[in-house]
Amino acid sequence: MILQEIEEERGGMEMHYTSLLEEDLLDAAELYCRAFTGEGFSNEEKESALRNIQKDTTYEGYTGMKATDQDGRLAGFAYGYKSLPGQFYRGKLEEQMTQDQADFWLNDCFEFVELAVDLSYKRRGVGSSLHDKLFEVVRNSTAVLTTSISNISAVSLYEKKRWKIIKDHAPVISSRNLQVIMGRESPSKAIHQDKQAAAVPSVHKGGVAGRW
Template sequence: MINNIMIKQFGKKDEDLHRIAALYCKTFIGGTYTSQDFESAANNINKHTSYEGFKGLKAKDENGTLLGFTYGYTSLPGQFYREKLAAQLSDQQIEWLIDCFEFVELAVDANVRRMGVGRKLHDRLLSEIDHNTSVLTTPIENNPAINLYISKGWEVIKENAAVISTDDVQVIMGKRIYQ
């Protein structure tokens, strides 16, 4: 565990946006990401900050080093990813998307993984929303993430979901916030 983790909100034009985008790239693309990957990540994250119900959190140590971030927003009909999720779900499963918070990203610097940063970000983000459910996707081979989410009360809604493409199947997970 890391002591003295400071968790603060972030939003549009945040002073740490470039550090957040770089951490996104390192986490989800790898060390060989391009400047185009970086710009795309920064633009996408910044775009999401304007979505209804956006909540973003960043974790820093006492020296101001970015340790991780997480964010999400209200899932609404017509949104790109919401429609992709809905297309993968049965009539019964689609109920997960009613009054739903899309848990979009959670990334932790590789040097501090498994030290409680991700758990703290996860718990804090979900404690600050007022939706009945939350949904997320993660690659089917991302066992550390799947195990974290299951330990936090998430359940698998659908395995092997071709949310974006058949080449990148995902696990769709859900969590009931208010029951």
Template sequence: MVKVLELASNEVVQQVSELYKDVWNYEDNSIKERILKHSSYKGFRGFVILSKEDKVIGFSYGYTSLPGQFYHELLAKEFNSEEYHNWLQDCFEFVELAVHPSYRKQGLGKILISKLVEEVDNKTTILTTQIDNNSARSLYESLHWKVLKEPFYPSNSIQPYVIMGKELK
């Protein structure tokens, strides 16, 4: 049995940081700093899933996407005015999702995604993932997300991404 909790305490954020490093083989602590920064954003929501041993095995978070925010501005450049109005005008930005590799294929990603967007007041939600991340894309498509743009190169990335969206209302 797993528990779903809000992403709130510093202890949980530290565990999320460790999980992020395990999932992405990434040795910096910027995820902790980003979560702490983003937790002050309008509409911030975050959840973790704990194992039986109360260890964080998955997390997701996001917030209301607003003009002036770094990623909002990157995404806005990819859309014409109609697409911007339809997708970013009243949007919840799905920022991160990670599940420890040994706990995948058990529906935990679906739980985290559903919990994250279930009470969001925004009209749409949007996310990006690596264009070749087939397991993530399949997961999102199974939950009725659709591809809005590909390829998308955020910032100085040489790796192509895909922009996906879902209507919430």
């Protein structure tokens, strides 16, 4: 359980950050539709979004975070779950990676599935805070996400938060909707990798061992 945290975002706006729970999912589905479809979304689109989110919450390692404003209105949410063999999207990611990439990124992996912010709170720091607070409680060694190649602002945000591009223009689901696959190491894993690299001596052309 994520305890409630209160932060003041840009413009003096106060936001409350707590766990995304079952009773929040209908509001989350409506927000998802507004954010990605627009205000004119249909009941069918809302019901489809709700089914998808509900299904995702049943996966092992599900972790979700929501942001609510001073009036209790949902301003955004973020969630993911543990990536495991046999999951549909896990299989799609494996198809796009080399074996070495899959071994590194998917062995103990949190799949960052969704980050959605209400249009009225865009560019006010809510998405950034949701990301950070979610990953404060994620304990997997790595995380992966996919986003559209046209979503330049999202890629830029993630790169600022230590995500790396694993593969660009990847037809994860369809060649008509190319994706960027990104990965993020946990701070402890990144430190371990740096220490390992520092411990391996490099060899100059003259045969003298040492770091260049």
